[in-house]
């Protein structure tokens with residue numbers, strides 16, 4: 001074992017990382033009407049990890065992600081059973097205010113979805129909703145969020161321009177800046193690079209790795225190389241079940257389940 005591998009494994013198994021579970025999912029089931037989309041999901045997601053969710057189309061990846069911020073509730077036919085704890089508190093019951101959850105758990109979507117407003121207003125929007133009116137403070141939040149999303153240098157002279165004038169990759173980093181502006185704890189990412197060119201994809205991947213210092217990140221991706229490049233842990237979903245959940249390196253180099261091996265070697269999916 002090389003020194004760097006030893007150092008990596010020490011970092012990964014540091015007591016803080018081992019103790020702190022940000023999302024603890026127990027026996028989660030979800031139905032869309034008659035469709036049983038998530039089946040007995042058990043996943044303990046560590047704080048400050050990048051957790052990748054992989055699996056073939058229709059296996060429940062996005063549904064699981066949208067359960068973590070209760071976006072699935074917007075679909076009237078959805079029914080759930082089981083439990084998800086966020087920092088120790090059950091979130092699926094009505095006692096947990098969904099607005100509080102969404103302030104702590106931000107989401108970035110597959111297609112960049114900036115508001116039809118200026119670059120500045122896109123980032124200032126969330127803080128304003130949370131009552132921040134002071135221009136100086138808003139300016140600071142906007143600059144910090146854009147810097148943290150690796151896009152400040154590209155847009156600092158275009159803050160008043162409409163966000164629709166940015167490239168797709170810039171729009172996606174702007175959407176990440178918009179998420180950072182409300183200071184979440186967790187960032188959910190649903191295939192955030194699938195609509196981007198390779199260079200923009202690399203920029204977003206670098207950004208995600210940098211954000212890991214301050215945020216827990218859960219990323220759904222179709223791209224197995226991406227999962228292998230950037231994540232600490234990977235969950236393989238199939239037909240609504242978690243087949244395997246392990247350190248990314250182990251899952252890709254030495255999977256325990258034949259179905260995982262078949263998927264990562266391209267035999268199906």
Ligand SMILES: Nc1ncnc2c1ncn2[C@@H]1O[C@H](COP(=O)(O)OP(=O)(O)OP(=O)(O)O)[C@@H](O)[C@H]1O
Pocket residue numbers: 032035037055056057058059060061062063064075
């Ligand atoms: N709004 C909905 N109403 C009814 N069924 C749905 C709805 N959304 C998803 N489903 C079904 O739930 C299952 C899981 O879908 P989901 O979108 O979570 O899969 P996925 O793994 O994210 O797929 P993809 O990789 O194609 O995005 C599928 O059978 C899908 O058809």
